[in-house]
Amino acid sequence: MARTEPLTGRMDRRTLVGALASAAGLAAAPARAADRDPVLRLAGIPRQGGTLIGRTLPDAAIAVDGVAVGQASPGGLFVVGLDRDSPADVVISVSSAGRLVGERRLAVAPGVFDIQRIDGLPPQQVKPQGEALLTRIAAEAERKARGWASQVATEDFAGGFARPLRKFRLSGRFGGQRILNGEPMTPHFGADLAAPAGTPILAPASGRVCFAETGLHYEGGLTMIDHGQGLITAYLHQSAVQVREGDAVVRGQVIGAVGREGRATGPHLCWRMKWRDRRLDPMLLLGVRAPA
Structure with a gap:
């Protein structure tokens, strides 16, 4: 079983990516497995929760x-996300004019996920109670689903991603799961970055805001950014949201502030990433750039 203690200390981008890759038994450098195939080149860490940025023929059809x-x-760039529960291998194929022109089978390393068991909790702390609250949660879920469904036709993901906070403590890793009173809860699909309330949150890459609200039950202040082809990052528990839905943002732009709004026990940013229906670890994409 993986350790449950939060990781502490400050890491620069190279150290953090190296540590994550080392934990998965992989080299810290972006994957080069397909570089020998000029029709299908990939960069990224092939691990559960990882994201691959690919280059191929312009407008080619992509299948997984x-x-x-x-x-x-039109520039030949595409994204493929490897879900938290991705199988041990995946096949990425490329077709052009109805003909298969490239294919790559990738071994997917298992993720390292923290498991925590807590027993003896009151039922209201395990599941939300009350008709009014459940109705509110359902309505918020519908609005968030529309944000997650965004697919802007851009290549903003190609230049790589930076950290959304200049300084932080990694207090919770992606993919962890709590078992409350013997019942497995939904895994934690974000990286928790602890920082003082009010710390500026920076857009890690350019994109278009596809959701921006405050006062949500679970998330408090929540922003989502589509970085192209449905690769979306989300920023939870904000004390202030400083962008609006439809805004174009650039890398390094302040989009909000760290808070403890919604279901949070202390000030932190829960940073999430999703591609289509696949839950991804945003920390695994730090420093990864599109293949030349």
């Missing part, structure tokens, strides 16, 4: 395990 997931941009 035989299922169509979209097409490359």
Whole structure:
């Protein structure tokens, strides 16, 4: 079982990516497995929760395990997300003019997820109670689903991602799961970055805001940014949201402030990433750039 203690200390980007890759038994450098294939090049860490940035023929059709997931941009760039529960291997294929032109089978390393068991909790602390609250949660979920469904036709993901906070303590890792009173809860799909309330949150890459609200039950202040092709990052528990839905943002722009709004026990930023229906670890994409 993985350790449950939070990681502490400050890491620069290179050290952090190296530590994550080392934990998965991988080299710290972006994956180069497909570089010998000029039709299909990939960069990223092939691990559960990882994101791969690919380059291929312009407008080529992309499939994962035989299922169509979209097409490359006019510049030939595309994204593939490896879900938290991704199988041990995936096949990425590229077709152009109805013909298969490239294919790559990737071994996917298992994630390292913290498991925590807590027993003896009152029922209201395990699941929300009351008709009014449940109705509110359902309405908020519908609005958030529309944000997650965004698919802006841009290549903003290509330049790589920076950290959304200049300084932080990694207090919770992606993919962890609590078992409360013997019942497994939904895994934690974000990286928790602890920092003082009011700390500026910076857009880690350019994109378009596809959701921005305050006062949500679970998230408090929540912003989502589409970085192209449905690769979306989310910023939870903000004390202030400083962008609006539809805004174009650039890398390094202040989009909000760290808080403890919603279901949070202390000031921190829960940083999440999703591609289509796949839950991703944003920390695994730090420093990864599109193949040349």
